[in-house]
Amino acid sequence: MTRALIRKELREHLWLFLALMALHALTLMGLLSQARDDGSVFTALQQFTVSMGVLGVLVANSRLVVREYSGRTQLFLETLPVTRLRILTVKLLLGFATVLLPVAIVLGICALAGQGREPITPRYLAILALRSGVFLLTFHALGFLAGMLGRYRYVFWAGCFYLMSVVMKKESFDNIPLFRLVDQRMAFERNVFPLLDLGVMTAVAILCLAAAFALGLMQEGGLAANLARKMSHREKVFFGGLLLIIIVIESTVDERRKRPRFDLAAATRSTAGATFVGIATTDDEDAPEAAMAVGTALAEDLESLRIWLDLRELPPVFVVPDSSLDPSQFVRAELEDTDGVVMKAGLSDPAFDGRWFRTTAVDEVLAWYSRNRSRREAVSWFTAGLSGWWVDRLEPDPRLRLRAAAAGPVTREELRDWLTTREKLGPCLAQAVEVGLVEVVKEQNPDGFQALATRLLGGERPGQDFRASLFRKSVEVDLDQVVKGFAKRVAADRLAFAEDLAKRQQVTTQLDAKVVGRGSGIELHHAVQSDGGDPVDYTVRYATLKPWAGEKLTLLSFSTQGSGVLPQVFPRGTRLFSSFDIDEPALGCVVRHGAQRQELQ
Amino acid sequence: MSTTPAIRLTGLRRRFGKLQALDGLSLEVRQGEVYGFLGRNGAGKTTTLKLLMGILHADSGDIELFGERVKKVTVPLKRRIGYVSQEQNFYPWMTALQLGKFVSGFYPTWDEPEFKRLLALLDVPLERRASELSGGTRSKLGLALAFAPHPSLVLLDEPTAGLDPVARAEFNELLVRVVRERGTTAFFSSHIVDEVQQVAHRVGIIQAGKMRFEGEIALLLSTLRRLTGPFELPQSFTVVRGDIVQADAALWEQMQWPAGVVAATVDLEDAFLAFARTDAVRLPA
Numbered sequence: 001m002t003r004a005l006i007r008k009e010l011r012e013h014l015w016l017f018l019a020l021m022a023l024h025a026l027t028l029m030g031l032l033s034q035a036r037d038d039g040s041v042f043t044a045l046q047q048f049t050v051s052m053g054v055l056g057v058l059v060a061n062s063r064l065v066v067r068e069y070s071g072r073t074q075l076f077l078e079t080l081p082v083t084r085l086r087i088l089t090v091k092l093l094l095g096f097a098t099v100l101l102p103v104a105i106v107l108g109i110c111a112l113a114g115q116g117r118e119p120i121t122p123r124y125l126a127i128l129a130l131r132s133g134v135f136l137l138t139f140h141a142l143g144f145l146a147g148m149l150g151r152y153r154y155v156f157w158a159g160c161f162y163l164m165s166v167v168m169k170k171e172s173f174d175n176i177p178l179f180r181l182v183d184q185r186m187a188f189e190r191n192v193f194p195l196l197d198l199g200v201m202t203a204v205a206i207l208c209l210a211a212a213f214a215l216g217l218m219q220e221g222g223l224a225a226n227l228a229r230k231m232s233h234r235e236k237v238f239f240g241g242l243l244l245i246i247i248v249i250e251s252t253v254d255e256r257r258k259r260p261r262f263d264l265a266a267a268t269r270s271t272a273g274a275t276f277v278g279i280a281t282t283d284d285e286d287a288p289e290a291a292m293a294v295g296t297a298l299a300e301d302l303e304s305l306r307i308w309l310d311l312r313e314l315p316p317v318f319v320v321p322d323s324s325l326d327p328s329q330f331v332r333a334e335l336e337d338t339d340g341v342v343m344k345a346g347l348s349d350p351a352f353d354g355r356w357f358r359t360t361a362v363d364e365v366l367a368w369y370s371r372n373r374s375r376r377e378a379v380s381w382f383t384a385g386l387s388g389w390w391v392d393r394l395e396p397d398p399r400l401r402l403r404a405a406a407a408g409p410v411t412r413e414e415l416r417d418w419l420t421t422r423e424k425l426g427p428c429l430a431q432a433v434e435v436g437l438v439e440v441v442k443e444q445n446p447d448g449f450q451a452l453a454t455r456l457l458g459g460e461r462p463g464q465d466f467r468a469s470l471f472r473k474s475v476e477v478d479l480d481q482v483v484k485g486f487a488k489r490v491a492a493d494r495l496a497f498a499e500d501l502a503k504r505q506q507v508t509t510q511l512d513a514k515v516v517g518r519g520s521g522i523e524l525h526h527a528v529q530s531d532g533g534d535p536v537d538y539t540v541r542y543a544t545l546k547p548w549a550g551e552k553l554t555l556l557s558f559s560t561q562g563s564g565v566l567p568q569v570f571p572r573g574t575r576l577f578s579s580f581d582i583d584e585p586a587l588g589c590v591v592r593h594g595a596q597r598q599e600l601q
Numbered sequence: 602m603s604t605t606p607a608i609r610l611t612g613l614r615r616r617f618g619k620l621q622a623l624d625g626l627s628l629e630v631r632q633g634e635v636y637g638f639l640g641r642n643g644a645g646k647t648t649t650l651k652l653l654m655g656i657l658h659a660d661s662g663d664i665e666l667f668g669e670r671v672k673k674v675t676v677p678l679k680r681r682i683g684y685v686s687q688e689q690n691f692y693p694w695m696t697a698l699q700l701g702k703f704v705s706g707f708y709p710t711w712d713e714p715e716f717k718r719l720l721a722l723l724d725v726p727l728e729r730r731a732s733e734l735s736g737g738t739r740s741k742l743g744l745a746l747a748f749a750p751h752p753s754l755v756l757l758d759e760p761t762a763g764l765d766p767v768a769r770a771e772f773n774e775l776l777v778r779v780v781r782e783r784g785t786t787a788f789f790s791s792h793i794v795d796e797v798q799q800v801a802h803r804v805g806i807i808q809a810g811k812m813r814f815e816g817e818i819a820l821l822l823s824t825l826r827r828l829t830g831p832f833e834l835p836q837s838f839t840v841v842r843g844d845i846v847q848a849d850a851a852l853w854e855q856m857q858w859p860a861g862v863v864a865a866t867v868d869l870e871d872a873f874l875a876f877a878r879t880d881a882v883r884l885p886a
Contacts, residue, residue, distance in 0.1 A: 001676075004706020012694065076690040078656050080707045081679035220657050 001082045005090045013063045017098055020059060024052050024102045032113060041114040042128060042187035048106045049132040049182050053099060057136065057143040060095035065147030069228035078221060088216045092209070096140050103132050124190040130198055135181045138201045141208035148215040150227030155239055162246070177201055261316045262340030270295035275303035278318040279347075291321060291347040294354045298361050305362065305390055308450060309458030315368045316340040317361065319347065327351040328427075328590065330360045341368050355391055359431065363387035371462055379456065381418040382441070382477075385434030386453060389442075392435060399588045402500055403432030405493035406587055409486060410437075412479050426579065426592020433486075440485040441477055452477070503586040506531040509594035511540075511578055513601070522570045522600045527563035528580055528593075537561050538582045539590075545575035545597065557581075574600045605668035607632045607754050607786040608653065613662035615648055615810075622648040624810035625662070630788055630803075632753075635780055637801030637818075638790040641877050645810040646790040647687065650758045653788070654684055667753060680708055683747030683755040683785075687762050689739040693732035697725050697742050701749065708750035716749035723775055737768035744772070748779055755780075757789045761796060769793075773800050794870040804869070806876045813876040818869055823850035825872050830862035845875040 010017075031044035068074050068091070077087055107128060114120055142160065146153040167176060177197040216224045231239075267278035270292060277299040279291050298317070306314055320342060325331065327349035333342040341364050345357055363384055366374045374383035392400060407429040414421040415437075422430040442449045494501065510527040528536045541555040555577075558566055570576065579595035608630040615623040623645045630636040640646045651657040652664065655674025664671050666678060674682075691700055697720055705711035720727060723741035731739065740760050747755050757776070761769040773796050780787050791797050797804055798818060805815040814821055828834075828846045835856075838848040845867060848856075858864055867875075 001707050004703060007706070008692070008703050011699075012692070071693070072688075072690050073692050074690075075686070075688070076692070079654060079684045079686060080704060081676045082707055083676065 001086065002090055005082070005087065006094060009064060009091070009094055016059065016063060020056060020098075021102065023055075024048075024106075027052055028106055028109070032109075035110075040118055040187040041110050042118075043184075045103070045106050045110045045128060045132065046182055046184070046186040049103055049135060053103055053132070053136050054139060056099040056102065057095075057139045060098050061140070061143035061147040064091045064095045065144060066150070066153065066228075069147075069150055069224055070230075072225070072228070074221065074225065084217055084221050085213075088213060092140075092144055092212075095144065096137065099136050099140055100133065103136060104129075107132070119190065121190065127189060127191075127193055128186070130193065131181045131186055134198050134201050134205070135178065138178055138205040138208070141205040141212070145208045145212040145215070148212045148224050148227070150224065151229060151231045151235070152227060158243070178204075259335075259337060259339040262318065262335055262338040262342060263316065264318050264320075264342075267318055268292060268295070270299045272296070272299035272303040273307075275299050275306060275314055276317075277302070278316070280318060280320040288348060290352075290354075291319070294347065294357060295319060297354065298358045301358055301362055301391055302365060305365075309454050311369055311458055312461055313369075315365060317365065318342045319361075320344045321347040323348055328353065328356070330357055332364050341365055355397065356431075358391045359388045362390055366457055369461055370457055373462065374457060377419050378416065380422075381415055381434055381437055383457060384422075384431070385436075385438035386457070388431050388435040389438045400432045400435050401493050402497045403429050403587050403589065404436040405490050405497050406501060406504065406591075407433050407490075409490045410483060412483050415479055415483065423577070424592070424595045426581065426590070426595065428587070428589035428591055436489060437482060437486055440482055440489060444481060444485055445477070500586055504584060505534075505536070505582075505586070507536055507580075507582060507593060509538075509580045511594065511596075515572075516569060520572060522572060522574070524566040524568075524570070524576075524578070524600075525563070526560075526566065526580070528582065535562050536582060538580050540564075540566060540578060541581055541592075542566065542576060542578040544570070545577055570600050572601060576600055605632065606630060606665070607667060608636075608788060609663075609665035610649070611663040611665075613649070613652065613664070614660045615645075615652065615657065616660055622810055623652075623659070623662075626807065626810060626812055628805045628812055628815055630786060632786050633784050634802040635777070635787040635789055635800050637797030637804040638788060638807065639792065639794065639797055639804055639873050639877075640790070640807035641792055644792075644807045644877070646792075646807060647758055648810075649807070650684075650756050650788070650790060653756055654682065655679060680710065680750065681753045683750065683752035685740065685743040685747045685755065685757045685760045687759040689731075689743050691731035691739065691742070693730060695731055696728050697731070697734075697745075698727050700731065700742065700746060704746050704749075710750045712749055712751060715751070716745055719745035719748055719779070735768075737764045737772065740764060740768075740772055741775070744776065744779070748783070748785070751783070752785060754786045754788065757787060759791055760789075761791070761793065769796060770799075776800060794873045798869045806873060808877050814872075820850075821872055822867060822869065823853070824848060825867045825875070826853060826864040827867050827871065828862065828864050830858075832859060832862045842875040842878055845871060 028044065028048060031047050032041065034047075035041045035044040068077075074087070078084065107125065111120055111125060146156045149156050164176070177200045181194065181197050181201060215227070218224075264278055264280055267280050269276045269278045277295040279295045298319075302314055302317065305311065316339075318340065320333070322331075322344040323346055325344060325346040327346045328351070329346075331344040333344060335342060341361070343357075343361055343364065346352055363374075366383060366387060370383075374380070388400075407425055410421065410433060425433065441452075445452065508529045508531070510525075510529075512525045514523045514525055515521070516523050524542075526540050528538045530536050537559070538561070539557045539559040541557045543555050558564070575597065576599075577595070577597050580593045581590045582593055583589075584591045606629045608628070610626055610628050613623050613626040614621070626645065626649060628636075628638075638646055638649070648657065652659050653666070653674070655678075658673070664674075666674070667681070669678075671678060692703075695703065701713070701716045701720075705713065705716075717727075720742070723745055725738055725742045725745060726734070731742070734742065743760065744757075747757075761772050764772065776787065776789075777800050779785070787800075789797065789800060801818065803815070803817050804821070806813045824847050825841070826846055826848075827844050829844060834840065834846065837852055838846050841847050846864075853864065856864070
């Protein structure tokens with residue numbers, strides 16, 4: 001009987017299992033080649049278990065259980081001299097075997113591949129086998145239970161993922177016993193059996209299996225047969241509605257779930273009216289005077305901005321000095337459980353630019369208040385410019401107009417795609433252009449400027465739920481007029497600053513891709529030449545672009561003089577952003593040249 | 602032929618929620634006979650067959666199979682029973698031969714040449730997938746699968762439901778032929794009276810989970826008449842329903858009806874309709 005059942009299942013699903021095996025083989029090859037760089041060949045086993053094991057469970061249960069019951073062919077089986085218990089047991093064990101076998105083979109392959117390269121003991125192999133085996137058993141038990149739930153299996157999985165997301169808000173991924181069994185440490189734990197996790201997950205698996213068998217055997221199999229029927233229209237509407245309600249409740253609750261305000265006891269506070277800025281200090285030392293001056297100026301910026309824009313609240317703002325940071329780089333810390341704006345900056349560096357830092361901090365506060373809506377591309381030129389203009393407005397820095405003149409006029413399209421334009425201009429020139437644009441808007445609309453800025457960024461703080469994001473605010477300005485006005489201003493400034501602009505060093509940048517190895521890798525050779533032939537100091541900034549990469553990139557940098565080769569070989573087809581940063585004393589900042597995104601071929 | 606009944610059910614009860622599907626059902630099927638189990642849709646026929654197959658369990662009552670009282674229809678017992686269901690839920694991707702090969706794994710007594718002979722006799726294509734077979738051919742395939750392991754008892758649950766009259770007649774002819782050749786007991790449930798009359802030696806009429814009549818068709822019909830005209834019904838006569846009246850066969854012979862009263866004989870359909878629509882019961886002696 002059992003043999004007949006197994007033969008039937010193999011015959012029915014053989015082609016799919018073979019296709020799955022082929023996929024397993026291809027995946028394993030990729031994982032093994034990657035594992036060489038990961039410190040242990042057994043990382044391939046860990047990744048294979050997590051990816052292919054899980055896929056195998058889903059496929060096996062969908063084919064062996066769901067297909068049988070939704071096709072109502074189990075009714076035919078029930079007429080044969082075989083018990084339901086045996087039918088279910090064969091399906092369970094066969095499914096588990098198809099999931100476990102590839103992982104066992106991979107364990108064997110890893111053990112062979114790792115021989116002589118890393119210490120492999122029977123204990124280590126037993127730990128690996130138990131970890132992956134119990135992980136797969138638990139997941140398989142969940143999949144088997146889901147399969148017995150028939151048309152409600154999607155609801156079951158959705159519930160599991162929702163539960164997981166709720167747990168993960170409190171705990172990290174690695175703190176969930178199921179995933180801890182196959183986390184990054186799996187390949188490197190050679191001595192200790194994670195007995196507690198193994199026990200807990202085995203118990204969970206047993207519970208799931210008991211529930212699945214109960215479903216399959218209750219009411220003489222009638223319950224599982226009924227569950228396997230297709231969802232009625234009413235049920236679909238019900239579950240669709242339920243999903244929508246959960247999303248709405250979640251977003252509303254999330255909005256109302258006020259996180260406590262960030263506080264730092266060891267901080268010196270600079271206050272201005274109702275606003276303060278804290279500068280982090282060590283226990284026995286106050287913040288240096290220069291840092292305090294920056295804090296005071298920023299507190300005044302924020303307090304006046306709060307009144308001008310009618311901001312109803314401001315976040316706690318703290319600055320943490322970090323001497324390891326480049327003086328032109330300011331980093332906003334991510335706060336998981338608290339709310340506020342915490343910036344890191346090299347406050348004590350002689351090259352630290354306090355005004356630039358304040359602009360960045362004001363921009364971050366506006367982003368906090370608008371829940372990042374100030375960063376939307378369509379309005380980002382205005383909101384970033386407003387931050388710069390606000391800091392600059394009392395003591396205008398003439399270099400901003402000079403830099404804007406150096407950058408030149410912008411088109412309407414460049415305004416629309418401001419993040420792309422900003423990437424090309426670099427932070428120094430982009431900020432000057434943004435401030436210039438805002439000044440043009442103010443000049444063209446002197447009476448309504450404050451009202452316009454308040455409508456966009458001020459007043460009531462927007463909600464966090466999805467309803468708020470549906471109603472987007474926009475800047476009500478005539479872009480053509482702004483572009484024309486800015487071009488006029490640039491033309492005038494180019495005449496006014498002609499002498500300073502003439503001092504700019506004219507440079508030519510070059511970035512050549514050269515194929516290395518057997519044609520699979522590409523080296524990037526870079527060079528910068530001045531027209532006068534003087535050696536030029538420069539920094540190449542670059543980042544590889546992932547398919548999902550947005551406009552905000554984390555750039556790597558490589559500084560040199562004259563020419564050089566990037567210390568990295570890129571695979572063919574890599575998408576890359578690159579630019580040359582050159583310090584220009586004439587403009588008083590580092591200017592970006594030759595910014596481009598390209599595919600390396 | 603053994604006198605031990607192939608099936609004996611006594612006081613069988615089974616409830617599904619609020620529905621009392623079987624309400625003290627008792628019946629007896631003799632070995633070697635074709636027993637016609639008649640009843641309307643929902644009368645409890647399929648429930649009875651599923652209890653006999655061990656697919657369902659009874660709430661109370663006794664089941665005897667081949668003279669043995671069984672609490673649970675075990676696998677060895679099930680191997681002695683062939684089953685042809687109303688819906689043929691075969692694996693759609695299997696051909697008749699593949700189905701035979703699969704089913705053979707469950708029956709030590711499986712007779713492959715016999716299976717092929719039956720397929721040929723029933724005109725079932727060997728290499729066509731089950732999903733491509735017509736309803737009639739699927740029923741025939743079910744019959745071949747049920748008979749190939751040489752069962753002692755074959756349960757047929759409305760096997761011809763949904764078939765056209767020609768296919769139904771063919772199926773029934775083949776059933777009678779196979780049963781006669783083998784001496785197998787057949788328990789044949791249906792709500793189509795004609796075909797039961799065509800194949801069955803004895804019938805049981807079930808209504809609302811209770812047995813209304815059980816016996817030979819000729820005996821049943823000899824007790825029933827359709828009475829028309831002005832008359833006063835004597836005590837020993839019972840109105841089953843409307844103008845159908847039941848009494849001992851001998852009484853009908855002896856009775857002198859007044860002028861204008863006609864006592865016409867009835868067929869099985871009239872009898873079934875009368876019993877299936879009423880609670881009045883009077884089993885003939």
